Amino acid sequence: MKKRAKAAGAMALVIALLGWGSLAQTSQNVRVTLVIPQPLFIAAVIPSITAEITLREVEGPQPFKIGDWHVNIDALTPYRLNSSIVTIDTNIFDAGPEDFLTDCDFADDFGECTDRTSLSEPDPQNRRGSGQNTAGLDGADFMGEIFLDIRSWDVSKLPGFYIGVILFTTTDITP
């Protein structure tokens, strides 16, 4: 009789939708990390210059053009562009970096040319230009010409030659 009474009595069914305890949440954090290992990239578009000096160059006005230069810069910072020539080898007396000059004729994508011409002195004399962040662009193109003045040269052994390397460098101007 007691069992029947219990069975007939109220029976509560509790369905608890409590989820999975600590996993239940309505907000969650995701960490974002961006790494920038290098903010400046430079590439020489014209890899080399070869010039032969003939009678025309000897007779012509000095300095005379021996070639063009063109570099492309990708940047995530404001920068300056410099270039200098380093002598690798020569058999010409008095031939050196000071005989070479350059200019900057063109710059795009937030790049700006300077009017300085030295390839043998430190910044700012050898500064070709400056620029800004180029994100989303194909990089700032800088272009110009390279000139040579041979008035001081003394060629005593043929064929005379001069081999040098022009180094283009970009420097963060807000380090």
Next chain:
Amino acid sequence: MIRKLLVAALGGVLGLSLSAGLVAQQNVTIEIGQSLYLDCVPPDQPGDIYYVVLQSDIEAPQPIDIGDWGCNVDAVTQYRLNSQFTSFSAPFVVNADTSDFTADCDTADDYGVCAPNSSLTLGDVDPNTRRGIGYNTAGTNGADFAGDVFVNMGVGPGGWDVMSSQLPVYVTGIITYTVTDTTP
């Protein structure tokens, strides 16, 4: 007097019936402790974003895609899903802030619907930070929302200015995803 007698008689009949098993009562209580569950780092979802900016990223059209996001929502109510930066640090990148980052929502299933909004900006509010909305997902594996996170590093004088003296430079932040009952 007659009324009292009738009530007593009815009580006696009911009592006999109960004790005889003719009528039973069963109480049902359902407790719902939580109506929304969010999981944005399950094993099959992207979770944290770690991205290295290369030269190709500088030349690429901005903004660039730096990673995916994915959240699973289990719901017994209608809801909206939001995400935005809740902390941000870029001490060595001048001009960088959370407004440079955006997100989209590409897919949503199980009654989830993507929103076109894109803001991840710290301090911005709904609906600008809304990734999507959804409904009751009972009986399904939860609504899966997924999309991409982008960054625009700017250009020109107002663009990012990375301090080369501190390389490699890190930009870090926390994107917080939240689900909110839209019928509270």
